[in-house]
Amino acid sequence: xxxxxxxxxxxxxxxxxxxxxxxxxxxxxxxxxxxxxxxxxxxxxxxxxxxxxxxxxxxxxxxxxxxxxxxxxxxxxxxxxxxxxxxxxxxxxxxxxxxxxxxxxxxxxxxxxxxxxxxxxxxxxxxxxxxxxxxxxxxxxxxxxxxxxxxxxxxxxxxxxxxxxxxxxxxxxxxxxxxxxxxxxxxxxxxxxxxxxxxxxxxxxxxxxxxxxxxxxxxxxxxxxxxxxxxxxxxxxxxxxxxxxxxxxxxxxxxxxxxxxxxxxxxxxxxxxxxxxxxxxxxxxxxxxxxxxxxxxxxxxxxxxxxxxxxxxxxxxxxxxxxxxxxxxxxxxxxxxxxxxxxxxxxxxxxxxxxxxxxxxxxxxxxxxxxxxxxxxxxxxxxxxxxxxxxxxxxxxxxxxxxxxxxxxxxxxxxxxxxxxxxxxxxxxxxxxxxxxxxxxxxxxxxxxxxxxxxxxxxxxxxxxxxxxxxxx
RNA sequence: GGCGCUAUCGUCUAACGGUUAGGACGGAGCCCUCUCAAGGCUCAAAUAGGGGUUCGAUUCCCCUUAGCGCUACCA
Numbered sequence: 135x136x137x138x139x140x141x142x143x144x145x146x147x148x149x150x151x152x153x154x155x156x157x158x159x160x161x162x163x164x165x166x167x168x169x170x171x172x173x174x175x176x177x178x179x180x181x182x183x184x185x186x187x188x189x190x191x192x193x194x195x196x197x198x199x200x201x202x203x204x205x206x207x208x209x210x211x212x213x214x215x216x217x218x219x220x221x222x223x224x225x226x227x228x229x230x231x232x233x234x235x236x237x238x239x240x241x242x243x244x245x246x247x248x249x250x251x252x253x254x255x256x257x258x259x260x261x262x263x264x265x266x267x268x269x270x271x272x273x274x275x276x277x278x279x280x281x282x283x284x285x286x287x288x289x290x291x292x293x294x295x296x297x298x299x300x301x302x303x304x305x306x307x308x309x310x311x312x313x314x315x316x317x318x319x320x321x322x323x324x325x326x327x328x329x330x331x332x333x334x335x336x337x338x339x340x341x342x343x344x345x346x347x348x349x350x351x352x353x354x355x356x357x358x359x360x361x362x363x364x365x366x367x368x369x370x371x372x373x374x375x376x377x378x379x380x381x382x383x384x385x386x387x388x389x390x391x392x393x394x395x396x397x398x399x400x401x402x403x404x405x406x407x408x409x410x411x412x413x414x415x416x417x418x419x420x421x422x423x424x425x426x427x428x429x430x431x432x433x434x435x436x437x438x439x440x441x442x443x444x445x446x447x448x449x450x451x452x453x454x455x456x457x458x459x460x461x462x463x464x465x466x467x468x469x470x471x472x473x474x475x476x477x478x479x480x481x482x483x484x485x486x487x488x489x490x491x492x493x494x495x496x497x498x499x500x501x502x503x504x505x506x507x508x509x510x511x512x513x514x515x516x517x518x519x520x521x522x523x524x525x526x527x528x529x530x531x532x533x534x535x536x537x538x539x540x541x542x543x544x545x546x547x548x549x550x551x552x553x554x555x556x557x558x559x560x561x562x563x564x565x566x567x568x569x570x571x572x573x574x575x576x577x578x579x580x581x582x583x584x585x586x587x588x589x590x591x592x593x594x595x596x597x598x599x600x601x602x603x604x605x606x607x
Numbered sequence: 608g609g610c611g612c613u614a615u616c617g618u619c620u621a622a623c624g625g626u627u628a629g630g631a632c633g634g635a636g637c638c639c640u641c642u643c644a645a646g647g648c649u650c651a652a653a654u655a656g657g658g659g660u661u662c663g664a665u666u667c668c669c670c671u672u673a674g675c676g677c678u679a680c681c682a
Contacts, residue, residue, distance in 0.1 A: 143682050178681055234680050248609095248678075273680045293612070302610050302678090310680040317682045341611050341677040362612090364675095369618080371674055401619095404631090408620055412630045431613095431620085434675060438618045438632085448619060448632045458645075497644040525642090572641040584643035 136168025138332045140201070141321065143175040144186040146376060147384040148193030150437070151336060151366040154402040158363060159334045160199045161403075161425040171328055172201035176208045177320045193385040197395050205328065207320050214315035217323040217353055218274045218308045226352040227308055229262045229272040230254040234311070250275065250305035274309040276348055286344045291361035291427040293337075298344045306345050318342065322349040330358050334427075337362045337434075361427045364406040365434045374437065382437065382444045391445060392500030394468065396460070397453035401446070405435040415455040454499035462488045465495065469504045476505035478512040481596055490594045493586050510580040511594055514603075522577035531574040532607055534564060538575070539604035548597040550589040557589075578607045 140156040142148065163170045172194075176182045194201075207214070221227035232251050255277065257265075266272060279300045286303070289295050308319040315323070325333060325346075333346075340362045350357050368374050374383045381387040388398050396418055404414060408431070409424040416424065438446040457465065466488050473479060480487035494508050510516040518526075526532060541556045542548065557575065561568040572588045579588075579595050592600050 141682090145682075175682065181681070230680090271680095275680095296611085298610075304678070306678095307680050312680075314680085316680070321682085336676095337612070338676055339682090342682095344611095364613080367675075373675075404619060406619090410621065412621070414619085414631055433613045435620095436618060446618080446632085451632055454645090499644095521642095567641090569641045576642065582643085586643085588641060 136163055136166040136332060137171060137328065137330050138163045138168065138334055139171035139173050139325070139328065139330050141173040141175045141324075141335075142190050143178065143181075143317075144183060144190060145178065145181040146186055147189045147386060149374070149383055150385055150388075150402065151374060151383075153193060153197065153385045154366065154405065155334065155336055155363060156194065157197070157199065157399055157402055158407070158425070158430075159332075160201075161422050162332065162334060162427070165422050165425060168331075169203060170201040171203045171205065171330065173204075173324060173328070174206045174208075175317065175321065176206055177211075177214075177315055177317065179208075179314065182208075189384075189386065193389075196385065196389045197399060199399075203328075205324070207315075207324060210320075210324060210327075211313075211315065213327055214320045214323045215309065215313070217326075217349075218315065218319055221276065221308065221349075221352050222274055224352070225277065227274050227276050228255055228257065228305075229266055230275045230305075230307075231257075231265055231270055231272045234273070248304055249301075250278070255305065271311040273307045273311050275305040275307055276345070276352070278303050278305050278348065286347050288343065288347055288357065288360060290340065290343070291332075291334075291359055292364075292430045293340060293362055293432055296340070296343070298341070300348075303344055303348070308349075318345050318349060322346050322353070325358060326350065326353055326355040332359045332361065334361045334363065337365050361430070364431050366405055366437050367434045369436055369438060369440065371436075379439075380444070382439045387444065388449070392472065392502030393449070393453050394456050394460070394465075394501065397456040398449065400456065401449040401452050404448070404452075405437065406431045415452060415459070450499050457498060457500075458496045462492045462495075466491050468501055472501040472505055473512055478505055478509065480512060481599070486596075493590050493594050497584075497586070507582070510582070514599065516581045518577070518581040519583060521583035522581050525570075525573045525577040525583060526607055528570055528574060530564070530566065531570065534560065534566065534571055535574055535578055535604045535607055538571070539601045542592075542597070542604075543601050548593070548600075550587075550593055553592045554589045575604070579603050 138159045140159050142152050160170055174187065218227065222229070230251055232254060281300070284300045285297050286300060287295070287297050306318060307316045309315055343360055347357060366374055368379055372378065376383055385398070399418065400416055400421065403421055403425070407425070407429050409416070410429055413420070413424070438448065469491050470480060470487070480490070490511050494504070494511060498504060498507060538557060538560055541560060542553065545552065557571055558568050561571045573583070576585055576588045576591055577583060579591050579600060585591060595603065
């Protein structure tokens with residue numbers, strides 16, 4: 135039974151790299167009919183916020199990929215502490231009474247690797263118990279094996295065989311002096327308790343995995359399979375950060391930009407993974423069937439945004455592909471919602487709305503386009519663009535449009551064919567090129583110089599409004 | 608500094624020792640056409656550098672370089 139988890143910490147918005155990790159976990163699990171666990175890793179009480187948690191839910195809900203079980207680490211602290219003290223009892227961990235170093239830089243850039251405080255490691259059980267009983271604050275550290283050539287091994291599903299000497303692993307903290315578990319402890323304790331079978335996460339945890347294996351071993355728990363994912367990075371090669379790169383790192387940005395969830399999922403999947411058969415535009419079902427850890431890359435992938443454009447052009451392209459190929463009845467509700475957010479509403483019934491959406495979607499690339507470029511299809515209040523005005527100002531154009539309105543009004547039939555017949559006949563009678571009248575019609579009906587075939591536009595605008603708009607110019 | 612990971616067109620990627628190094632986005636051009644898209648076709652564009660191994664290296668090994676990650680009582 136496959137059980138995978140996505141474990142975000144609520145210290146910010148939902149990062150696009152995190153979203154991709156969630157998606158990969160989800161695809162992996164769903165293909166195998168396994169269980170998707172969402173675990174909120176909120177053991178850092180100082181940095182967690184409810185707003186952040188909410189934005190993570192917002193992002194995940196937008197993607198519309200469901201999880202099966204939900205946990206919050208803050209509700210499972212007893213479990214984490216139990217493991218820490220069990221390791222302490224077993225002698226696999228020890229109390230360290232050394233005060234915390236305030237400045238992390240100091241330790242990181244100190245000379246030589248920091249491994250442990252030998253005095254603390256050597257403290258007798260009695261002495262350790264006595265000082266703890268006396269109320270002296272301590273942190274519990276893992277007692278990493280100091281045998282000369284002892285190594286930890288595992289095979290990563292993506293990166294292959296991994297080895298590290300314990301001599302290069304420091305005595306990392308398990309339990310903080312405030313009684314809260316560290317990430318390593320809480321994560322492993324929960325992975326064990328929740329019977330996680332596959333740990334699929336960012337490559338930034340690849341080297342942490344050695345520590346995690348030590349914890350699993352200390353707890354005498356079976357190891358899950360590990361798979362690490364290459365990171366998503368900025369065009370300059372640096373890691374994506376809110377501070378440096380702004381909104382491009384948050385999934386809600388893409389939602390607000392008018393992306394379809396499936397298109398964005400598709401885009402994210404193509405960063406660091408490939409189906410290896412040249413397919414790019416894929417449905418969720420196709421992604422699910424095609425996804426495998428073997429297809430995951432080992433090198434980081436650049437999200438190709440720029441100062442002037444926050445959107446990767448490929449993401450936009452994929453969105454336009456999905457926009458024009460997905461079933462109209464699946465797209466229509468999303469368009470309707472977008473219209474409502476802009477104070478617009480469809481004319482006519484559902485079938486008519488779907489016809490309009492189907493007609494105009496081929497030249498749109500985001501949902502927002504329906505409310506902007508497509509405004510005239512959903513409102514009588516639309517701007518006339520300068521280039522459209524030029525078409526209307528063509529000699530005799532207005533008079534012809536008025537006359538066309540009369541002819542359309544005088545006959546009951548209103549189809550692309552009937553309108554085309556009326557228009558071409560009128561053009562011929564007046565000795566003007568049909569194209570002039572066609573372009574003027576589009577300009578009058580939509581306020582735009584560009585758009586779908588003009589005759590299709592007539593039908594999409596609707597008979598009454600067509601007559602009204604043609605007479606108004 | 609220590610340890611680890613990575614390296615194919617601008618970007619995402621394919622090629623599990625033998626290909627004119629393929630596809631996609633983006634760019635340029637052509638076709639189609641009532642406009643604009645879409646679509647079709649064409650072009651430009653890459654194996655980081657140096658050593659090996661091999662009849663033959665994008666592919667395997669080593670070194671260099673570069674980037675990234677970990678090195679916190681953050682996750």
